[in-house]
Amino acid sequence: MSFTSKRLLNYFLKGLLFVAPLALTIYIIFLIIQFLDNLLPVPIPGLGILIVFALITFIGYLANIFITRPVFDLVEKWLFKIPLVNILYTSIKDLMSAFVGDKKKFNTPVIVKLSDNMSRLGFITQDDLSVIGEEALVAIYFPHSYNFSGNCFLVPKENVRILKGVNSTDVMKFIVSGGVSELNPPKI
Template identity: 80%
Template sequence: MSFTSKRVINYFLKGLLFVVPLAITIYIIYGVIQFLDNLIPITIPGFGILIVFGLITFIGYLASIFITKPIFELLERWLFRIPLVNILYTSIKDLMSAFVGDKKKFNTPVKVDLTENISRLGFITQDNLEVIGEQDMVAIYFPHSYNFSGNCFLVPRKNVKILENVKSTDVMKFIVSGGVSELSGSNHKSEENN
């Protein structure tokens, strides 16, 4: 293979590294926007997503004000009484709250020592497990690489080290990418305060 052929292949591979992630990201964002826009059948492109955004914002406003808040709480209590709906609703609500609620759960990255030579990165999701009689244990969520699913383990507190100087988003990217993404140092405490 000639020098020029190697150079062309090298340029192609570098281009591939830029184009493929960009194309997949645009495709996913476009798909989500298209799905949201089609929830309300209006012929004007983008108007459906504006209505959905406005409606969700308005419902959030109603759920926050003094007069209508009890209605939402009553509806939620009613949902809790339906057997299958209760499990689905509370699980989805807890997961959403972990990312966007007042009680975010994925903001404390940790390193857990599994053996003397093997550790795993994860996030503390519950710091107090006294309700199940485990005062010395914490709940750690371990995301899977190349996937957004994961497992939750109860781990001895002594095996857990909070990672103070990295961003939780960087740790999540590091885990999901299978350790390929780089971890950059930052002040974790300042991120929590922002």
């Protein structure tokens, strides 16, 4: 290979490293917006998504009002009584509230000692397991790399060390990227 062709190949690969993630990100955002916009069959592009956001915001407002809150609690109690719906609804609600609710769960990054020579990054999701008689254990969520799933392990507290000064978002990106993303130094 000549010097010029190596240089061209290098430029192409560097361009690909920039363009491919950007194009995929834009494409995924476009698909999400298109899906939300098409939830309501409105002939004006963009109006459907605005109506959906407004409706969700209004429902959130109603759920916080003292007068209408009992109605939402009653609907939830009714959902909890339906066998399959109960499992799906509570699992989805708990997962969503772990990211956006008042009780965020992925805000305590930890390093867990698995053996003498191996550790793993994760997040404490429950630090008190006395309800199941396991006071010495904590629940740690280990996200999978390049995946939207993970595992929850119950590990001895002495094997868990909370990472101080590390941003939870950076740790999640680091894990999900398979360790490829950079961990930013603590901000002082």
